Amino acid sequence: MILDPGHIEENTSLRWRHHFRYTSNPYVASRPDISSPHSTHHSVTMDQPFSTAAALKQQYHGIEVSFPAGNNDFRAVRNSCAAACRAFNSTPEDADAKIRGEKWLDIVKPGRPKKEDGTSAEEGTMVTHDQAISNPALKATIPFVKPPLWVDYGTRLKVASSTFINRNCVILDTPVADLIIGERCNIGTNCTIVCVGHPVSLEGRRSSKLSTGAPVTIGNDVWIGANVTILPGVSIGNGAVIGAGTLVNCNIPPMTLxxxxxxxxxxxxxxxEDKPLNLIKTVCESTKFTNSLPMEQWDGTDSAFRAAQAAQLAQQSRRGSEQVAIQRREEQRERLRKSEIVVIAAVTTVVLALLMLFSLFFFAGLYLGGRRGCIDL
Structure with a gap:
């Protein structure tokens, strides 16, 4: 499902954004207390920029479910998952794949059957995603997840084995709604995925004391940047890219930035596919490759750093001095232009005064000459 290029930027009216906000997020659309006050039904009109809006609504749907998170059975599952997360976070990143895999499965499949050697009977040999990258002959059975990781329940968390999750990922999942992360996804650091919610009204939070859960689906080949927050009921289509620091509160169509x-x-x-401009295949090659911004003279020592910093400050000072000199020259030119204008005005005034005097004497002479002729007659 590929979107027509240019549709997004050409049709970004307030009316469309309002409609997209309340119809493409099934979690929001299913809640009457926060649904659109301007419409009683959520239909898809023909003037929307995405012709796939109806398909998205049908494909990604979820029902908000309430549950008593404070009850003992729910609390016991959270405590068990918290213990599994602590064990996973205490495991070094360079630990054996079997150990890392076991700790991960303790989070997402705590009640699975286990063999005597500690591996899961249903998973077989443990191969993490990072091992499959270095050895294409292997097929990953466990996603590559860097600690620390925090998960609430883990019972309905499904992460594809070819996905990578970076550090400090927080997953607030629920036992009443699925959280699915597809194949070949990259999730950046400090991301938060939220499936849980609470009643919006104060009376609802006081009286029921219930939590709500809504599903979240992340498709295949999705890249999620650092510090992204994904809210309940959101679906992200295949191949989408979510920029760093984004708050995802509505569905994202496939192949969309x-x-x-x-x-x-x-x-x-x-x-x-984007072709790499510079490809470094080994660590040895990377040490020989020069790639740096200003202050490249720094060799790691404090003296070199101070010298580079002083050179940078001197360069900035020279630039400042050049700017001051340019400004002074401009001011001098402006003063000269003003002086020229004053001189021209003064000369013009003197010439006009002389012309006026000449005209006055001329007409006075003519007048006096006429009077004298009259007297002689």
Whole structure:
């Protein structure tokens, strides 16, 4: 499902954004207390920029479910998952794949059957995603997840084995709604995925004391940048890219770049592969490759750093001095222009005064000459 290029930027009216906010997020649309006050039904009209809006609504749907999170059975599951997360976070990143895999499965499949050697009977040999990258002959059975990781329940958390999750990921899942992360996804650091909620009204929070759960679905080949927050009931289509720091509060169509807080759709993406401009294949090659911004003279020592910093400050000072000199020259030129204007005005005034005097004497002479002729007659 590929979007028509240019549709996103050409049709970003307030009316469309309002409609997209309340119809494409099934979690919001299912709640009457926060649904659109301007419409009683959520239909898809023909003037929307995405012709796939109806398909998205049908494909990604979820029902908000309430549950008593404070009850002992729910609390026991959370405590068990918290213990599994502590054990996973205490495991070094360079630990054996079997150990890392076991700790991960303790979070997402705590009640699975186990073999005597400690591996899961249903999973077989433990191969993490990072091992499959280094050895294409292997097929990953466990996603590559860097600690620390925090998960609430883990009972309905499904992460594909070819997905990578970076550090400090917080997953606030629920036991009443699925949280699915597809194949070949990259999730950046400090991301938060939220499936849980609470009643909006104060009376509802006081009386019921219930939590609500809504599903979240992240499709295949999705790249989620750092510090992204995904809210309940959200679906992210295949191949989408979510920029760093984005607040995702509505569905994201496939092959779309989305950024901002709250999220806004920037453009549709093409599926062609980006060719790397510089490819470094080994660590030895990386040490010989020069790639740095200003202060490249720094060799790691404090003296070199101070010298580079002083050179940078001197360069900035020279630039400042040049700017001051340019400003002074401009001011001098402005003063000269003003002086020239004053001189021209003065000369013009004198010439006009002389012309007026000459005209006065001329007409006075003519007048006096005429009077004298009259007297002689």
């Amino acid at each position: 989305a950024v901002g807080s709250p999220v806004r759709l920037v453009k549709s993406l093409v599926s062609t």
